[in-house]
Amino acid sequence: MGTEPALLPRRTPRVRGLALRDHLWLTSPAVDTHRHQAERRSRMVTSRDVARVAGVSQSTVSYVMSGRRSISAETRRRVEAAIEQLTYQPNAGARALASQRTQVIGLVVPFAPGADPAGLLPFIETIASCARAEDHDVLLVTADEGSSGLTRLAGRRLCDAIVMMDIGAEDARIPVAATLDVPVILIGVPDDSSGLQCVDVDFALAGRLAVAELAAAGHDRVVLIGYTAEVVERDINFVRRFQGGAADAAAELGLGHEVVAPVASGRAGAEDAVRRALELGGDRPGLVVPNSHVVPHVAQALLDRGLVLGRDVSLVGLCTDAAALACTPAVTNVSLEPRDVSRRAMQTLFQLLDRTAEPPSELVELVTPRLTRRETTLPAP
Amino acid sequence: MGTEPALLPRRTPRVRGLALRDHLWLTSPAVDTHRHQAERRSRMVTSRDVARVAGVSQSTVSYVMSGRRSISAETRRRVEAAIEQLTYQPNAGARALASQRTQVIGLVVPFAPGADPAGLLPFIETIASCARAEDHDVLLVTADEGSSGLTRLAGRRLCDAIVMMDIGAEDARIPVAATLDVPVILIGVPDDSSGLQCVDVDFALAGRLAVAELAAAGHDRVVLIGYTAEVVERDINFVRRFQGGAADAAAELGLGHEVVAPVASGRAGAEDAVRRALELGGDRPGLVVPNSHVVPHVAQALLDRGLVLGRDVSLVGLCTDAAALACTPAVTNVSLEPRDVSRRAMQTLFQLLDRTAEPPSELVELVTPRLTRRETTLPAP
DNA sequence: TTGAAAGCGCTAACAC
DNA sequence: GTGTTAGCGCTTTCAA
Numbered sequence: 001m002g003t004e005p006a007l008l009p010r011r012t013p014r015v016r017g018l019a020l021r022d023h024l025w026l027t028s029p030a031v032d033t034h035r036h037q038a039e040r041r042s043r044m045v046t047s048r049d050v051a052r053v054a055g056v057s058q059s060t061v062s063y064v065m066s067g068r069r070s071i072s073a074e075t076r077r078r079v080e081a082a083i084e085q086l087t088y089q090p091n092a093g094a095r096a097l098a099s100q101r102t103q104v105i106g107l108v109v110p111f112a113p114g115a116d117p118a119g120l121l122p123f124i125e126t127i128a129s130c131a132r133a134e135d136h137d138v139l140l141v142t143a144d145e146g147s148s149g150l151t152r153l154a155g156r157r158l159c160d161a162i163v164m165m166d167i168g169a170e171d172a173r174i175p176v177a178a179t180l181d182v183p184v185i186l187i188g189v190p191d192d193s194s195g196l197q198c199v200d201v202d203f204a205l206a207g208r209l210a211v212a213e214l215a216a217a218g219h220d221r222v223v224l225i226g227y228t229a230e231v232v233e234r235d236i237n238f239v240r241r242f243q244g245g246a247a248d249a250a251a252e253l254g255l256g257h258e259v260v261a262p263v264a265s266g267r268a269g270a271e272d273a274v275r276r277a278l279e280l281g282g283d284r285p286g287l288v289v290p291n292s293h294v295v296p297h298v299a300q301a302l303l304d305r306g307l308v309l310g311r312d313v314s315l316v317g318l319c320t321d322a323a324a325l326a327c328t329p330a331v332t333n334v335s336l337e338p339r340d341v342s343r344r345a346m347q348t349l350f351q352l353l354d355r356t357a358e359p360p361s362e363l364v365e366l367v368t369p370r371l372t373r374r375e376t377t378l379p380a381p
Numbered sequence: 382m383g384t385e386p387a388l389l390p391r392r393t394p395r396v397r398g399l400a401l402r403d404h405l406w407l408t409s410p411a412v413d414t415h416r417h418q419a420e421r422r423s424r425m426v427t428s429r430d431v432a433r434v435a436g437v438s439q440s441t442v443s444y445v446m447s448g449r450r451s452i453s454a455e456t457r458r459r460v461e462a463a464i465e466q467l468t469y470q471p472n473a474g475a476r477a478l479a480s481q482r483t484q485v486i487g488l489v490v491p492f493a494p495g496a497d498p499a500g501l502l503p504f505i506e507t508i509a510s511c512a513r514a515e516d517h518d519v520l521l522v523t524a525d526e527g528s529s530g531l532t533r534l535a536g537r538r539l540c541d542a543i544v545m546m547d548i549g550a551e552d553a554r555i556p557v558a559a560t561l562d563v564p565v566i567l568i569g570v571p572d573d574s575s576g577l578q579c580v581d582v583d584f585a586l587a588g589r590l591a592v593a594e595l596a597a598a599g600h601d602r603v604v605l606i607g608y609t610a611e612v613v614e615r616d617i618n619f620v621r622r623f624q625g626g627a628a629d630a631a632a633e634l635g636l637g638h639e640v641v642a643p644v645a646s647g648r649a650g651a652e653d654a655v656r657r658a659l660e661l662g663g664d665r666p667g668l669v670v671p672n673s674h675v676v677p678h679v680a681q682a683l684l685d686r687g688l689v690l691g692r693d694v695s696l697v698g699l700c701t702d703a704a705a706l707a708c709t710p711a712v713t714n715v716s717l718e719p720r721d722v723s724r725r726a727m728q729t730l731f732q733l734l735d736r737t738a739e740p741p742s743e744l745v746e747l748v749t750p751r752l753t754r755r756e757t758t759l760p761a762p
Numbered sequence: 763t764t765g766a767a768a769g770c771g772c773t774a775a776c777a778c
Numbered sequence: 779g780t781g782t783t784a785g786c787g788c789t790t791t792c793a794a
Contacts, residue, residue, distance in 0.1 A: 059773075059782080068773090121502070140518070181423050439766095
């Protein structure tokens with residue numbers, strides 16, 4: 001370390017107000033508490049400052065941080081000490097401008113109408129944490145912006161990649177997304193993905209698992225209590241896929257198979273659905289309820305009728321484990337595992353972003369759901 | 382318009398791959414669908430391109446977009462036409478670097494432990510939409526990053542301001558937040574806000590309103606069914622404020638006042654709480670339940686005991702209108718109105734960001750809650 | 763009312 | 779292994 005390295009004269013005179021920066025003493029960042037919010041921001045600590053303190057060039061600082069060049073131990077030590085001392089943090093805008101990478105992931109969340117609100121958070125949470133694990137941040141865009149949100153994210157170079165949730169079967173945003181020059185990952189599977197990566201639960205398999213469990217519980221008739229009109233209208237593909245899988249399994253296993261749909265939301269809707277299901281389902285029906293919100297209401301409605309779950313009637317929910325456990329009795333469920341889906345999506349995303357890695361081989365990745373037997377199904381003797 | 386303006390020779394030869402850009406024909410942005418995700422991003426359309434097409438200087442384009450300089454009608458028309466034609470969008474990083482403003486709001490959300498998950502979304506949603514209304518975006522940071530999330534947001538110049546939710550009474554992030562050189566808005570009120578702007582519901586008033594309603598319903602004894610141990614442990618200030626307001630009002634109105642707390646979560650917890658409340662509350666108690674999750678369970682527990690709500694016992698919830706309406710019967714409630722709080726916070730934020738406006742006069746802004754009489758209280762004759 | 767050009771803070775090519 | 783420097787695309791002076 002030793003003496004302050006000779007300062008290089010600026011190539012050109014500065015015009016801005018910060019022209020004096022090279023002559024200022026380097027002070028530690030603002031620590032005066034209780035100052036007023038409106039006070040102007042302090043001067044940034046730049047990588048030039050770090051370079052000067054460490055007695056190296058600015059590019060060396062950059063290379064120490066990025067690891068894209070081999071650095072001697074001594075130099076690295078000095079640079080890291082200077083970074084520490086100055087609490088240097090790189091300016092994100094400058095970095096993005098120079099490197100063409102923002103370290104930001106755009107996340108399009110379905111806030112708008114009809115979407116399941118509570119179920120959203122595990123997705124967002126997991127996506128955010130996966131992003132942070134790779135030193136990326138998450139920029140939130142709400143779905144009500146539609147396609148313009150996408151073009152803004154890409155056009156303004158606000159992010160390096162986009163994750164889009166709640167994909168409709170014929171989602172108007174897909175063709176737009178396909179023209180963007182950033183990778184887009186869909187959580188959900190549209191009819192035509194236009195070459196975009198998709199990640200979702202294998203809903204067809206989920207349907208099969210649910211029906212198989214009911215067969216194992218000795219039922220010869222299954223009733224699928226369908227989605228609410230809202231969900232069906234939004235035409236999310238998984239409804240069809242789940243019902244298809246359930247129907248296929250029922251056919252293969254030789255079970256009777258009925259669908260009660262659409263179902264009105266809320267307690268009353270569930271009660272009505274249960275009534276209809278029991279009419280259709282014979283004396284000992286197996287029920288499948290593919291909707292987190294509806295599961296507890298259906299369970300309650302069955303209890304209210306004096307039925308013993310797991311004996312008089314079996315129930316398999318398609319819902320998170322948490323929702324299944326929150327019911328009394330705990331409901332046998334096929335888990336949606338939003339965290340797994342999100343994690344998988346982010347894996348794929350970073351694979352796409354990593355130019356050294358080869359792109360994912362599958363365009364549509366389906367996460368295998370898991371059935372957990374709890375108190376509402378019993379294997380037949 | 383007319384002829385292409387003479388291009389100024391670049392001051393220096395270009396070294397990078399894009400050196401040829403000035404000689405390229407301007408093509409419309411990529412429209413070839415179905416190309417593979419991994420394909421490299423196309424060249425950006427820059428404000429220089431717009432300037433060339435419009436036959437003006439780059440600075441004129443900038444001034445047309447920012448409106449910070451008067452522009453002749455004809456020039457404006459040409460520039461806007463060029464922007465349209467090229468579907469130009471400004472590069473966010475470059476803009477941030479040059480202007481020292483990112484047009485991004487950092488949002489610290491309490492994903493980590495114990496926080497109410499579903500109640501979060503209205504906040505996030507409203508904050509995002511207010512931000513968009515001012516052409517800002519929202520960068521999500523999860524609370525589990527703690528203070529380092531804050532220093533990163535500010536240090537890397539990732540955002541112009543920070544909104545922080547779920548503030549504990551003695552929140553360790555507050556002193557850190559106070560040293561940042563971006564404005565920070567707290568949603569919630571800590572014991573010591575260190576000069577930071579706070580926005581929250583007036584929980585003391587909420588408590589008073591609830592008790593006053595029960596007094597009007599002819600009760601002479603109110604029982605407050607307290608928060609779960611979880612919430613109390615997190616030491617969020619509003620618990621104290623709400624209970625204080627309720628206690629004050631009860632004293633002023635000469636009502637008996639009891640608290641049942643903490644309450645175990647879930648159905649069983651609510652049943653137990655109701656049992657205790659009825660023991661304490663005499664023959665015709667007025668109940669206050671300050672927790673969205675607990676309200677429906679308490680209502681159910683009362684119904685299960687054959688009590689008629691609004692006659693044998695009154696119930697006032699502290700919860701969103703949606704939660705109150707979802708109960709049967711609909712619960713009289715003091716609304717938390719997360720949307721109002723968020724909107725107010727964002728108003729304050731943009732006021733802080735607008736250097737021409739004067740800063741807000743109040744450091745702590747309390748949003749007035751609203752009581753809506755529904756089916757679980759009846760005014761005494 | 764407009765244009766020229768400096769420079770925001772960083773990365774990465776090029777040189778040694 | 780390290781330094782020099784051009785330039786990323788924008789805003790904003792300064793000059794006219």
